[in-house]
Amino acid sequence: MKAAVSVMDISKAWGTYAALTNVSFDVAPGEVVALLGPSGAGKSTILRCVNHLDTITAGRIYVHGSLIGYSERSDGLYELSDVEISRQRQSIGMVFQSFNLFRHLTALQNVMSGPVHVLNMPKDKARQIALNLLEKVGLGQKGDSYPSQLSGGQQQRVAIARALAMSPKVMLLDEPTSALDPELAQEVVVTIKALAEEGQTMLIATHDMGIARDVADRVIFMESGRIVEDGPSNEFFASPRSDRAKQFLSRISAH
Amino acid sequence: MTMVTSHIATASELPIIHRRRWGSWLLGAAALLLVATIVAAGIQARILDLPVFLDYLFSPLILTGALNAIVLGTLALLIATAIGFVAALMRVSGNLILVALSSTYVYLFRGTPMLIQLIFWFNAVPIMFKTITIWLPFMDAPLVSMPTTAVVTPFIAALAGLSLAEGAYMSEIIRGGILAVDQGQRAAARALGMTQKKVLQQVVIPQAGRIIIPAAGNQYIMLLKSTSLASAVGYLELLRIATDIYSSNFRVVELLAVAAIWYLVMTAFATALQTTLEKLFPQR
Ligand SMILES: Nc1ncnc2c1ncn2[C@@H]1O[C@H](COP(=O)(O)OP(=O)(O)OP(=O)(O)O)[C@@H](O)[C@H]1O
Ligand SMILES: [Mg+2]
Numbered sequence: 001m002k003a004a005v006s007v008m009d010i011s012k013a014w015g016t017y018a019a020l021t022n023v024s025f026d027v028a029p030g031e032v033v034a035l036l037g038p039s040g041a042g043k044s045t046i047l048r049c050v051n052h053l054d055t056i057t058a059g060r061i062y063v064h065g066s067l068i069g070y071s072e073r074s075d076g077l078y079e080l081s082d083v084e085i086s087r088q089r090q091s092i093g094m095v096f097q098s099f100n101l102f103r104h105l106t107a108l109q110n111v112m113s114g115p116v117h118v119l120n121m122p123k124d125k126a127r128q129i130a131l132n133l134l135e136k137v138g139l140g141q142k143g144d145s146y147p148s149q150l151s152g153g154q155q156q157r158v159a160i161a162r163a164l165a166m167s168p169k170v171m172l173l174d175e176p177t178s179a180l181d182p183e184l185a186q187e188v189v190v191t192i193k194a195l196a197e198e199g200q201t202m203l204i205a206t207h208d209m210g211i212a213r214d215v216a217d218r219v220i221f222m223e224s225g226r227i228v229e230d231g232p233s234n235e236f237f238a239s240p241r242s243d244r245a246k247q248f249l250s251r252i253s254a255h
Numbered sequence: 256m257t258m259v260t261s262h263i264a265t266a267s268e269l270p271i272i273h274r275r276r277w278g279s280w281l282l283g284a285a286a287l288l289l290v291a292t293i294v295a296a297g298i299q300a301r302i303l304d305l306p307v308f309l310d311y312l313f314s315p316l317i318l319t320g321a322l323n324a325i326v327l328g329t330l331a332l333l334i335a336t337a338i339g340f341v342a343a344l345m346r347v348s349g350n351l352i353l354v355a356l357s358s359t360y361v362y363l364f365r366g367t368p369m370l371i372q373l374i375f376w377f378n379a380v381p382i383m384f385k386t387i388t389i390w391l392p393f394m395d396a397p398l399v400s401m402p403t404t405a406v407v408t409p410f411i412a413a414l415a416g417l418s419l420a421e422g423a424y425m426s427e428i429i430r431g432g433i434l435a436v437d438q439g440q441r442a443a444a445r446a447l448g449m450t451q452k453k454v455l456q457q458v459v460i461p462q463a464g465r466i467i468i469p470a471a472g473n474q475y476i477m478l479l480k481s482t483s484l485a486s487a488v489g490y491l492e493l494l495r496i497a498t499d500i501y502s503s504n505f506r507v508v509e510l511l512a513v514a515a516i517w518y519l520v521m522t523a524f525a526t527a528l529q530t531t532l533e534k535l536f537p538q539r
Contacts, residue, residue: 051446082450090448100443103539104462114447117457146539159443166447 004029004170004201010059012045019045020225032196034216035205041222043205047172051092052085064169093163097175099155101147107158108143114166133161137191153184157191173204213237221245308509320493321517328479334418339425346430364423370484373416377488380407413485421478428470432463465536472529479521493517
C-alpha cells in the first residue's frame with residue numbers, strides 16, 4: 001500500500017546549523033506515529049517541513065503521492081506557488097503546542113474558517129460540519145465562546161476540530177498537550193485517542209509518554225536531527241535498542 | 256460549623272471604613288482655585304465680548320471654514336490610511352527594495368514639518384510638471400490637457416500634503432497592528448490552506464484593525480487641527496477665515512475663541528466615532 005507520508009532523506013539547515021540530517025521514514029495510512037526525543041532534536045522541524053511551513057534543504061517529502069512544496073522537472077525541483085502550496089496544505093491538518101486559535105473568532109467560527117475561507121463552502125453547510133465536530137471533541141456547548149473564554153484544554157480541542165474540518169488525510173500534531181496541566185492534557189489525549197481509533201493518520205511530536213505508549217502504533221526516537229530508533233511503540237518502551245533511548249526513557253520514568 | 260457561620264456573620268456586619276485621601280483632596284482644591292483665578296482675571300479684563308463671540312460662532316463664513324476643515328481632515332485621514340496600509344505591507348514584505356522604499360518614505364515624511372511639505376506640493380509640483388496630460392489609447396488628441404496650476408488647487412495641494420505626511424504616521428501605526436497578530440495564528444491559517452492574501456484578509460486585518468483604532472482616532476484629531484496649516488497654501492479653512500476676520504475688526508480673542516470652539520466640536524465628533532468603533536469591535 002502507498003504510504004500516507006513519505007519522508008525521503010531530508011535535511012534541513014538553519015544557516016550552518018543542521019537541524020535535520022538525512023531523515024527518512026514512512027507513515028502508512030491509518031498509522032499513528034509518535035516523534036520522541038529531547039528538546040531541539042528536530043521534531044517540530046519535521047512536522048513544519050511536511051506541510052512546507054519550513055522548507056527542506058535536501059530530500060523529498062510526499063503526502064499521499066504528491067511531492068510537497070515542489071514540482072519536479074528534469075533539471076530540478078521548482079518551488080510551487082503560494083496558491084499551489086496552499087492547495088497541498090488543505091489535506092494536511094496541523095495542531096500546535098500553543099493552540100493558535102484565531103482570537104477574533106468564536107470557537108464555532110474558528111472551526112468553520114477552513115471550510116468557508118479555503119474550500120468556499122456555503123456557511124450553512126460549514127456550520128453544520130463545525131457543530132458536529134465541536135460535539136465530537138466534547139465542546140458542543142462552547143461554540144459561541146471566544147478563545148479567551150476557554151481553558152487551554154478546550155482551546156486545544158477546538159484547534160483539533162478546526163484541523164479536522166478540512167477532512168485532512170494526515171494530521172500533524174506538535175506537542176498537543178505540552179502547554180496543559182495533566183488533567184486538561186488528559187481531555188486532549190482522549191480526543192486524540194478517539195481519532196486514532198477511527199483510523200486517522202497522525203504524526204505526533206510529543207514529550208507525553210502517555211500518547212506515545214497508549215495512542216501511537218510506532219515510535220520514532222530522534223536526537224540532534226537524526227533518527228536514532230524507529231519501531232513499534234510497545235517494543236520501544238519494553239526494550240529500547242539504543243543506549244540513548246534507554247537513557248531517555250530511564251530519565252523520564254525517574255520523574 | 257455553627258461557630259464558623261456566626262463568626263462570618265459578625266464580620267460582615269461591621270462597616271468598612273475607607274481611608275480618606277486628604278492629600279489628593281487638597282491638591283484638587285488648589286487646582287480648582289488656580290483655574291478660578293485665571294477665569295476671573297479673564298472676565299475682569301473683559302478679554303472676550305460675549306455678544307460678538309456669539310455673533311460669529313454661527314456666522315456662515317465660520318461655518319464654511321469648519322466644514323472645510325472637517326472635509327479636508329477626514330479625506331486626508333482616509334487617503335492616509337490607504338497609503339499607510341500599502342507602506343506598512345511593503346515594510347513587512349521582506350522584499351529589500353520595497354522595505355527600503357517604504358522606510359525612506361516614512362523617514363522623509365515623518366521627519367519634515369507638515370508645513371514645509373504643504374508649501375512644497377503647492378509650489379514645486381506645478382514647476383516640475385508644467386501641464387498635466389492624460390492620453391487614452393487610439394485617440395488623436397489627449398483626453399485631458401491643462402496647466403498643472405489649474406489642477407493643483409489649494410485644496411488638492413493641502414489634501415495631498417496632509418495625506419502624504421499623515422500616511423507616514425499611519426503606516427507605522429498599521430505596521431504595529433500587523434506585527435501584533437502573532438506568528439502562531441498566521442502559521443495556523445497557512446496550515447489550513449489559506450493563501451497569503453486570505454491570511455491577511457481573514458486573520459491579520461480584522462485583528463490589526465481593532466488594535467489600530469485608538470491610535471488612528473488620535474491621529475484623526477491631530478489631523479483635524481492640522482488642517483489649519485492649509486491656510487499657508489491659501490485654502491479657506493476655519494483658522495484662516497477667523498484670522499481674516501479679526502485682521503479687519505481686531506476682535507482677536509473672540510474669533511480665536513470661536514475657532515477653538517469648533518475645533519473642540521470636531522474633536523468631540525472624532526472621539527465619539529472612535530468610542531463607537533471600539534464598542535462595535537471589542538477586543539477579544
Ligand atoms: N527559525 C529557526 N532559526 C534557527 N534555528 C532554528 C529555528 N527553528 C528551530 N531551530 C533549531 O532547530 C533545532 C530543532 O528545533 P525543533 O523546534 O525542531 O526541536 P524540537 O525537537 O521540536 O524541540 P522541542 O522538544 O523543544 O520542541 C533546534 O536546535 C532549534 O534551535
Ligand atoms: Mg518542538
